[in-house]
Amino acid sequence: MNAPQQGEHGHVPVMADRMFALLEPALTRLAADGSGAVLVDGTLGAGGHTEYFLDRLAGLHVVGIDRDTSAIEIASSRLARFGDRVEFHHHRYDEIADVVATTGRPSVDGVLLDLGVSSMQLDRADRGFAYSIDAPLDMRMNPDDELTAADVLNTYDHGALARVLSEYGEERFAGKIASAVLRERSKEPFTTSGRLVELLYATIPAATRRSGGHPAKRTFQALRIEVNHELDSLRGVIPASLDVLAVGGRLAVMSYQSLEDRIVKRDFAAAVANTTPAGLPVDLPGTAPAFTLITRGAEQANAAEREANPRSAPVRIRAIERIAADGKGRQ
Numbered sequence: 001m002n003a004p005q006q007g008e009h010g011h012v013p014v015m016a017d018r019m020f021a022l023l024e025p026a027l028t029r030l031a032a033d034g035s036g037a038v039l040v041d042g043t044l045g046a047g048g049h050t051e052y053f054l055d056r057l058a059g060l061h062v063v064g065i066d067r068d069t070s071a072i073e074i075a076s077s078r079l080a081r082f083g084d085r086v087e088f089h090h091h092r093y094d095e096i097a098d099v100v101a102t103t104g105r106p107s108v109d110g111v112l113l114d115l116g117v118s119s120m121q122l123d124r125a126d127r128g129f130a131y132s133i134d135a136p137l138d139m140r141m142n143p144d145d146e147l148t149a150a151d152v153l154n155t156y157d158h159g160a161l162a163r164v165l166s167e168y169g170e171e172r173f174a175g176k177i178a179s180a181v182l183r184e185r186s187k188e189p190f191t192t193s194g195r196l197v198e199l200l201y202a203t204i205p206a207a208t209r210r211s212g213g214h215p216a217k218r219t220f221q222a223l224r225i226e227v228n229h230e231l232d233s234l235r236g237v238i239p240a241s242l243d244v245l246a247v248g249g250r251l252a253v254m255s256y257q258s259l260e261d262r263i264v265k266r267d268f269a270a271a272v273a274n275t276t277p278a279g280l281p282v283d284l285p286g287t288a289p290a291f292t293l294i295t296r297g298a299e300q301a302n303a304a305e306r307e308a309n310p311r312s313a314p315v316r317i318r319a320i321e322r323i324a325a326d327g328k329g330r331q
């Protein structure tokens with residue numbers, strides 16, 4: 001095994017060793033060095049995970065997908081030394097079937113999804129993802145998309161805004177915040193994050209801050225999910241990824257908040273369910289599931305990993321393997 005290389009962008013991928021251990025059996029079925037195997041990295045980001053895998057499996061081919069053009073640019077330069085062992089696709093990950101079809105392959109051996117926002121996106125002030133920096137309220141992962149966080153704040157009615165904050169931010173004070181936003185925007189539309197953060201400080205009772213973290217955290221998460229339709233995209237990508245897996249192929253997903261992990265957990269449970277009606281003494285033909293779970297429950301980072309890389313603290317990892325060509329398990 002080669003020494004880990006960090007690349008010029010210095011982004012350290014979260015729990016790369018664990019993700020490698022979960023996917024390696026699927027990628028080395030044909031050859032120990034991964035020759036002939038294809039991994040789809042659906043959340044290429046700065047290319048940290050892909051680099052880790054390409055360094056360790058000399059024959060592996062990676063199909064990289066990201067909806068963010070700057071991520072594609074950064075990953076292309078970081079991974080240039082791997083030549084045509086890696087390809088780059090500016091797409092949403094739920095378009096995985098179309099992307100795989102363009103490569104001319106009927107199926108792939110592994111799919112990796114490292115969900116959410118990248119540290120590069122958080123660090124770039126002008127993207128507006130970070131509540132700690134006063135910046136334009138943008139939050140689009142794909143700068144070609146229309147809707148920005150400012151549009152959500154300035155145009156949604158009270159009910160729609162409160163629903164976004166409550167559902168996607170799990171924010172207790174969603175109604176109160178929505179009222180305050182409507183009141184403030186009637187004076188002047190929202191353009192930068194600083195004014196929103198001030199409003200949140202003024203609206204969320206100070207007494208709840210001790211347990212609830214930074215008062216802007218949940219609202220920023222909610223706006224980001226709404227702007228990027230993140231949960232719709234996630235709901236699409238799990239079944240689509242299961243469909244493109246070869247027998248023996250694996251899908252491994254890293255979620256960073258409970259809304260994401262709930263979707264992954266539910267879809268995986270459906271995929272491994274036997275669909276014989278309850279009460280029958282034997283399984284009916286064709287009802288055996290085509291998938292099996294690789295992780296028991298959701299795996300979390302241990303103390304050493306959290307210390308080495310604080311971004312790993314909220315992560316929940318789940319992995320699943322296709323064990324048969326067809327089945328009635330997936331809904």
Ligand SMILES: C[S@@+](CC[C@H](N)C(=O)[O-])C[C@H]1O[C@@H](n2cnc3c(N)ncnc32)[C@H](O)[C@@H]1O
Pocket residue numbers: 011012013014042043044045046047048049050065066067068071091092093094114115116117118119141230233234
């Ligand atoms: C946490 S970062 C991935 C970091 C990467 N694993 C690395 O090691 O550098 C998540 C990436 O997924 C991308 N992303 C989020 N939702 C996406 C979607 N629906 N389709 C495609 N890419 C998406 C983001 O633009 C971001 O670059």
